[in-house]
Amino acid sequence: MILLPLPKILEERNKGEANSFLLEFDAAIVLKPSCPQGAFVCAQMLREEIISSAGIDIAVTKGCDKKGDIVLEIDEELDEKKYCLDVNEEKVLLRGGSLCSLRWGVQTLRQLFRQYAALLPNAYIEDQPDFENRGFFHDVTRGRVQTLTNLKKMVDTMVFYKLNQLQLYIEHTYLFRSMPELWRDETPLTSEEILELDTYCFERGVELVPCLASFGHLYKLLSTRTYSGLCELQGSAGREFSFCDRMEHHTLNAADPRSKELVCDMIGEFMQLFRSDQFNICADETFDLGKDRSKETAEKVGRSQMYAEFVKDLFDFLIRQGKKPMFWGDIICESPELLETFPKEVVCLSWGYSEKQKDTEVKTLYETGTKQYVCPGTRGWNHWTNQIRHSYNNIVRMCSYGRKYQAVGVLNTDWGDYGHINDPVFSVPGLIYGAVFSWGDADIDFDEINRQISILEFKDASGRLTDCLAKISDAEVFGWTDAVQVKEWSQKDKDAGEILEKFQNNEERFLAGSKKAKELKKELIQISRSMEHGSRSIIACALVSLRMIELWNEIGQYLVNMGKDLQKEQKKDWHCLADELEESLFYYKKYWRENSKEGDLAKISDVFFWYADLMRSHGEVFIYE
Numbered sequence: 001m002i003l004l005p006l007p008k009i010l011e012e013r014n015k016g017e018a019n020s021f022l023l024e025f026d027a028a029i030v031l032k033p034s035c036p037q038g039a040f041v042c043a044q045m046l047r048e049e050i051i052s053s054a055g056i057d058i059a060v061t062k063g064c065d066k067k068g069d070i071v072l073e074i075d076e077e078l079d080e081k082k083y084c085l086d087v088n089e090e091k092v093l094l095r096g097g098s099l100c101s102l103r104w105g106v107q108t109l110r111q112l113f114r115q116y117a118a119l120l121p122n123a124y125i126e127d128q129p130d131f132e133n134r135g136f137f138h139d140v141t142r143g144r145v146q147t148l149t150n151l152k153k154m155v156d157t158m159v160f161y162k163l164n165q166l167q168l169y170i171e172h173t174y175l176f177r178s179m180p181e182l183w184r185d186e187t188p189l190t191s192e193e194i195l196e197l198d199t200y201c202f203e204r205g206v207e208l209v210p211c212l213a214s215f216g217h218l219y220k221l222l223s224t225r226t227y228s229g230l231c232e233l234q235g236s237a238g239r240e241f242s243f244c245d246r247m248e249h250h251t252l253n254a255a256d257p258r259s260k261e262l263v264c265d266m267i268g269e270f271m272q273l274f275r276s277d278q279f280n281i282c283a284d285e286t287f288d289l290g291k292d293r294s295k296e297t298a299e300k301v302g303r304s305q306m307y308a309e310f311v312k313d314l315f316d317f318l319i320r321q322g323k324k325p326m327f328w329g330d331i332i333c334e335s336p337e338l339l340e341t342f343p344k345e346v347v348c349l350s351w352g353y354s355e356k357q358k359d360t361e362v363k364t365l366y367e368t369g370t371k372q373y374v375c376p377g378t379r380g381w382n383h384w385t386n387q388i389r390h391s392y393n394n395i396v397r398m399c400s401y402g403r404k405y406q407a408v409g410v411l412n413t414d415w416g417d418y419g420h421i422n423d424p425v426f427s428v429p430g431l432i433y434g435a436v437f438s439w440g441d442a443d444i445d446f447d448e449i450n451r452q453i454s455i456l457e458f459k460d461a462s463g464r465l466t467d468c469l470a471k472i473s474d475a476e477v478f479g480w481t482d483a484v485q486v487k488e489w490s491q492k493d494k495d496a497g498e499i500l501e502k503f504q505n506n507e508e509r510f511l512a513g514s515k516k517a518k519e520l521k522k523e524l525i526q527i528s529r530s531m532e533h534g535s536r537s538i539i540a541c542a543l544v545s546l547r548m549i550e551l552w553n554e555i556g557q558y559l560v561n562m563g564k565d566l567q568k569e570q571k572k573d574w575h576c577l578a579d580e581l582e583e584s585l586f587y588y589k590k591y592w593r594e595n596s597k598e599g600d601l602a603k604i605s606d607v608f609f610w611y612a613d614l615m616r617s618h619g620e621v622f623i624y625e
Helices: 039-054 099-116 148-160 191-203 243-248 257-271 295-301 303-320 336-341 360-367 388-404 424-439 446-456 465-475 480-491 497-503 507-528 537-561 571-595 601-617
Strands: 009-012 028-031 059-062 070-074 083-087 092-096 123-127 133-139 165-169 207-209 278-280 324-328 347-351 371-375 409-414
Touching: 028 039, 039 059, 039 070, 039 099, 070 099, 083 099, 092 099, 099 123, 099 148, 099 446, 133 148, 133 371, 133 424, 148 165, 148 191, 148 424, 165 409, 191 207, 207 278, 243 480, 257 303, 295 303, 303 324, 303 336, 336 360, 347 360, 347 409, 360 371, 360 388, 371 388, 388 409, 388 424, 388 446, 388 465, 409 424, 424 446, 424 465, 424 537, 446 465, 465 507, 465 537, 480 497, 480 537, 480 601, 497 537, 507 537, 537 571, 537 601, 571 601
Parallel strands: 028 059, 028 070, 070 092, 133 165, 133 409, 165 207, 278 324, 324 347, 347 371, 371 409
Antiparallel strands: 009 123, 083 092, 083 123
16 A cells, blocks of 8 residues: 555555455445535545546535445544544545545545555554645746646645645746836746636645745846846846856845835735735845945945845735745845844745755754744756655755754745756656655655655556656766856856866766666666556656757767867767757757746757757867867
8 A cells, every 4th residue: 555645543454355445336425514615626636536546437415425435524523634534344434623634635545546446445544744834846937837737737746645835936937017028038927827826726725825036036127127227236137148147146236225115016916816824035045135236235234134134124014914924044044143133923944955965054043943944855957857866865854854943844846947947747756755754754765655656646557667767867967057057158258168177088977878878768668568558758758858868968078079189080970969959959849838838948949059059060169178
């Protein structure tokens, strides 16, 4: 029996099909009178799962039950976060202390039906989560803006694994009214899409928390003609787009009162679309604070004080609007004594993404009495597929810190640096890790949880798929970060050789990467034979990603060999590689458009085209010695 997350109490009774619950075609899902109106949606979810997994279409009704039914009820004697599930020969009885815990119990039932079809094992389960807030944070700004349909699919996955909070990271990809200069060349989310997603989340027990960059990371806003004067660094308007600059600069001038007025106006418009009483202002990585336009003020009061005063004004604004503020804790942890000046309602988001992440920041926030979420990551940013093993180690570690230091929540992050090139499906294992280890202190090792995810989520009877996906990033040698930085550094007359130095005299790594990619392609095809037909689309995505890894590894070799005599003998090969690069991009775009708007697809394509042109010109636009 596979249940993710693992229940606190699981008793498998009278093992053997003779004592199992057999679902007949004339059974019903019965909502007892204690169930509120919202229970109908989760009953429908259960019904759809039964149709899909068992092929039986049973009714949803309310009132009295009979033998053979599935009964859902609210039991006020239970803790509101607890549910009890009793599966026996006579019927299935699910009791929840509240609607939210009843929903969680339904997901457990769905997982049972997915594995056992219409013949469920005789079992008793009691369960409730360790952390009240268990969230997923998804970047819809730095490249990939998923379609509303795909965002709903992501919510469905979250619900299946009992996550209850979603945040979508926004810098410029919301269609703010009267600010077309901000999003004029983007494919932003609209108010209608967010309102519809908010309702979809609410009906399924997920809180959609608004999240808006409000201090640092305002590249598009502070590159516009209208608002560039509010940028800390002068000369931000009209510059050619750069993935690197988007990550490193563009902080508001905190000394200019117009900065706070602008942000409050944007927050005020954006918050109206959400039911949530929380709001994440981000305010992370304010690298440029006090370095140019506000330098004089910084010298007088200090950069840390400037930062604290600016975000505190935003906190006060939100609290007046009835909202509970959230923000990232990386900057304030440099001056933790300032935390005592913040309102008690504020929640600090403590992030750290290393697989050997230390507890320094989490411990610091605990010692100051600050409410905090611990925030690990799915480790997909800048890679064609996620670094799945790294994400497992990071998430397990950060969730343990959350328990040790009494965090009020876990927010598992899925960033999109440098264009969000990885397909959303590759973040699913990391999403599930976050769900499992924020729910309970489960002792499930990497290989075993991957086997369970393969079977339950990807419908792979062999149990090997997730482990295979975890190996893909190992084949990457010359990665996307390297490719972007070499291009952008060379265009700015910056020495790209610093990046390429690490690949010198490293032919063995390139050969090993190529060999690994070829082996994984075969392994994926073999695994696909054990998967349900409707679940095999992930195989195609993985094969495209492996092809990208192979091509970029070859490009890395090309750059390292550039200028050597060997290069003259390989001109035809590199010309062919340019063709292969552009052809592969064509297919990559196809898969991108199946789940996402255009986003930064054109900017990603520009990187491909630059390298293709470079290879066809044999280094005329780039010299590396």
